[in-house]
Amino acid sequence: MDAQFSIRPAIETDCSEILRLIQELADYEKMPDGPKIGAEVLIGDGFNNAEAAYYHCLVAESQDAPGQLVAYCLYFYTYSTDVGRCVYMEDLYVSPNFRSKGLGKSLWQTLVKNALERDCVRCEFVVLDWNQSSIEFYHLQGAKNMSSQEGWVQLRMNESVMASFKAPKTLSNTKVRRALKRYLLYYYVYSTWEGRAVCMEDFYVSPKSRNKGIGQSLLEALLKIAVDKKCVRCNFKVHKSNEASLTFFSKIGSQNISSDEGWLLYRMDRNAMEEFIKVK
Ligand SMILES: CC(C)(COP(=O)(O)OP(=O)(O)OC[C@H]1O[C@@H](n2cnc3c(N)ncnc32)[C@H](O)[C@@H]1OP(=O)(O)O)[C@@H](O)C(=O)NCCC(=O)NCCS
Known part of the structure; x- marks a missing residue:
């Protein structure tokens, strides 16, 4: 240098x-x-x-x-x-x-x-x-394009989607306590454009428990925590073959920033x- x-x-x-x-x-x-x-x-x-x-x-x-x-x-x-x-x-x-x-x-x-x-x-x-x-x-320094090698698509929920997200059905505490085969793992990240943000690393509901509103409730809980922490974005990635998730996230107002803006994961x-x- x-x-x-x-x-x-x-x-x-x-x-x-x-x-x-x-x-x-x-x-x-x-x-x-x-x-x-x-x-x-x-x-x-x-x-x-x-x-x-x-x-x-x-x-x-x-x-x-x-x-x-x-x-x-x-x-x-x-x-x-x-x-x-x-x-x-x-x-x-x-x-x-x-x-x-x-x-x-x-x-x-x-x-x-x-x-x-x-x-x-x-x-x-x-x-x-x-x-x-x-x-x-x-590439010269050894990084690889994981969007093309593994097929990841980058998604984002903006502040208004996060703030307005409401699960249609709130599960009782008992049901949530029993929810052993479902989890959502997240951490805080940062945007140099907008500030605090959250990243959803994993979001999983086991097949038998799907279509009961559990996923929506987990997501609602995360977005509440994130909004309370003044996070203005929720970022996550989904595999391009996972059409059910891509449809779910699109319905609730998430933006596909890989196709809309051209972001590739490296x-x-x-x-x-x-x-x-x-x-x-
Ligand atoms: C990409 C960027 C960060 C590189 O920084 P830089 O200080 O110009 O690059 P360096 O001088 O450290 O280059 C290091 C090595 O990479 C090589 N290199 C730099 N730019 C290159 C390029 N565009 N294509 C190929 N090789 C390149 C250099 O030749 C050098 O090779 P060497 O180590 O064998 O001598 C800088 O060009 C930049 O800020 N670009 C615009 C903003 C941007 O795109 N940022 C990334 C957003 S995701």
């Missing part, structure tokens, strides 16, 4: 510069109206309580202009019920004049080092299908992560 730049964890006073770069990335992604949060939200969610921060952020600063940020990488830790701890890279962005100096790679390597220290076994992120130059960069697995941090 070019010695004129330093890479470091973001501090509270970086937030307005990070927001400037978030807007640059949204412009580049042809969604200029995407970012909706202000610096106070970024500060509150990332720095007010270090133990319970909603995200982590690394920044690249020019030595010549201290305080002026030229690149950032924002990420958070997630969980897979298949493999355990994972990390999700929400944004990786280098301002145009500072590209091809090794900053993008160094920021991502630092994220991956941090994640390996926490025993994460996957680094995941999404990229727009037309963003060929970034896709090439990601993943670097543990071996690739370990190789990646060795590269100079």
Whole structure:
């Protein structure tokens, strides 16, 4: 990496510069109206309580202009019920004049080092299908397109759908206590456009218990928790062959952001992560 730049964890006073770069990335992604949060939200969610921060952020600063940020990488830790701890890279962005100096790679390597220290076994992120130059960069570093290799479709519920969701039938506590073969596993995530969000990792009702409103009740419970926590999005992925789920989620107002906006899921697995941090 070019010695004129330093890479470091973001501090509270970086937030307005990070927001400037978030807007640059949204412009580049042809969604200029995407970012909706202000610096106070970024500060509150990332720095007010270090133990319970909603995200982590690394920044690249020019030595010549201290305080002026030229690149950032924002990420958070997630969980897979298949493999355990994972990390999700929400944004990786280098301002145009500072590209091809090794900053993008160094920021991502630092994220991956941090994640390996926490025993994460996957680094995941999404990229727009037309963003060929970034896709090439990601492939070069060992990431794989899981939308094409495994057939994942990205879905999202927005704030109004979450707030208005009501199960048609509320189960009694007894019925919920007996509901051993049904579960919904989730964790908190972060959107650099809208702030706090929740990700539904697994949502399962055993075949015998289906069509009794149990799935709707589980989802209602999650969305209540999420809305109470001021989450404004619920993200999740569904396999493209799972037509019943895709229909269910579409009926309740979820958006298929893979087909509507072109987001593809990418993943670097543990071996690739370990190789990646060795590269100079
Ligand atoms: C993608 C991006 C983060 C790469 O950052 P960068 O600082 O320009 O890239 P680096 O200088 O760290 O490049 C590291 C390596 O990748 C290669 N590389 C960089 N961009 C590449 C591209 N578009 N195609 C192929 N290889 C590329 C470099 O040649 C270099 O190879 P080397 O290690 O063998 O020398 C940056 O171009 C960017 O911010 N793009 C716009 C925003 C974006 O698309 N972000 C991702 C959203 S999902």
